[in-house]
Amino acid sequence: VNPKASTIAVSRTDGVTRAVVAPVAAKNIFAGQGAIIDTGDDMDPIVRARAFQFVELGEGGAGIAGGSRSASFALFRNALREARDLRGRVDANRQEDVLLTRFDAAALVPVVQGKQLLLVHVERAKDILNVLELRQEFPGLKIALVGVTEGWLVADKLAASGVWVIASALNDLPASFEMLAATQSNIGRMRATGVNVAIGMIDDNDTRYVRNQRQYAGNLVALGKVPGAAGVSWAEAFAMISSRPAEAVGLGGEFGSLAAGRRGDVVIWSGDPLELDSAPEAVWIDGVRQPLDNHQTKLRDRYRSLERKALPEAYRK
Amino acid sequence: MVVIRDGRVVAAGDVRMKLPADTQVIDATGKWVTPGIVAGFPGLVWPKSISAPTDPMIPRLVEARSAPRSTSRPE
Numbered sequence: 001v002n003p004k005a006s007t008i009a010v011s012r013t014d015g016v017t018r019a020v021v022a023p024v025a026a027k028n029i030f031a032g033q034g035a036i037i038d039t040g041d042d043m044d045p046i047v048r049a050r051a052f053q054f055v056e057l058g059e060g061g062a063g064i065a066g067g068s069r070s071a072s073f074a075l076f077r078n079a080l081r082e083a084r085d086l087r088g089r090v091d092a093n094r095q096e097d098v099l100l101t102r103f104d105a106a107a108l109v110p111v112v113q114g115k116q117l118l119l120v121h122v123e124r125a126k127d128i129l130n131v132l133e134l135r136q137e138f139p140g141l142k143i144a145l146v147g148v149t150e151g152w153l154v155a156d157k158l159a160a161s162g163v164w165v166i167a168s169a170l171n172d173l174p175a176s177f178e179m180l181a182a183t184q185s186n187i188g189r190m191r192a193t194g195v196n197v198a199i200g201m202i203d204d205n206d207t208r209y210v211r212n213q214r215q216y217a218g219n220l221v222a223l224g225k226v227p228g229a230a231g232v233s234w235a236e237a238f239a240m241i242s243s244r245p246a247e248a249v250g251l252g253g254e255f256g257s258l259a260a261g262r263r264g265d266v267v268i269w270s271g272d273p274l275e276l277d278s279a280p281e282a283v284w285i286d287g288v289r290q291p292l293d294n295h296q297t298k299l300r301d302r303y304r305s306l307e308r309k310a311l312p313e314a315y316r317k
Numbered sequence: 318m319v320v321i322r323d324g325r326v327v328a329a330g331d332v333r334m335k336l337p338a339d340t341q342v343i344d345a346t347g348k349w350v351t352p353g354i355v356a357g358f359p360g361l362v363w364p365k366s367i368s369a370p371t372d373p374m375i376p377r378l379v380e381a382r383s384a385p386r387s388t389s390r391p392e
Binding site (some may be wrong): 011014015016017018019021022046074119136146198199202210211213214219240241242243244245246248255256257259260261263264265266267268269270271272274278281282283284285286287288297305 | 322329345
């Protein structure tokens, strides 16, 4: 994690103080471990390293695992079995059915034991149910789901399971075949059914615009006023971009809300933070006042009002 | 009102507590005060070299099947 990355400063300027970050799966359904970071203007961004293991199932995982969902789920189940059988021992007597390197298997041991959160990316309703069913064989698993575009189709099962869902707010077009039931009412319907939902920026394009989260949250409030659509209340919407993501990764007691004992992450806004014409006027992270300038604001200020003589020739007339 | 000491929130809401005389006070009258926003799940793109240890599993699966003890089975 590069603490000087421009995306971090830009997010901070718009009131984002913490982020759940995950590796992108390259050649393996196991993308690796994710971390929780703060966006503070210092060289120490990691709040919680190795906060969770991230696994790609669904279409993304199927592609990586050779083009089939059965393959990716089989791989995943086998990997969990190996980790369970390993139970932290040095693997002098590993079984014949060895799919993982000893490092991979060892890394999954805390997941099987429920000591480390498992974040799973799935979109399709059936894939969601398949992941929930994994808990029958591995009751220790602490699972949170990411994506979950078709979650509203199985909202009752999700609600009963109690697992956390981090979903895109307004994913209303089927970008792939696993999202055929995409609707912008997904979050509203899941929430109305009692699913634990947080808003996340799942799409790769979105992740570079983390600050748009509050726009999405505001849109969910507005959706409640559209006939036939399902939105959420203002309080729900704001919770979905503050306390809920923190709870989803098991750190609700650390940040995401203003209560005694929480980290001192405070934003003073010019107005309603879910309105786009409001802006942060002051931001504190861990009680430290943060600078609100970044590369973009500096460019804006530098070129906003240039002396005529400083302009290129063609613009001087 | 939000009271912060040593980087942590001490109290929030309708606070009735005596603050030390040297407390720094910031007046946010007419403004909105919230906890910082928590960004759920921005993908963190790692360079290829770092993701290299995660070898493709399918080739490994094939490898495991063709390992010596497997091939020693009567054909």
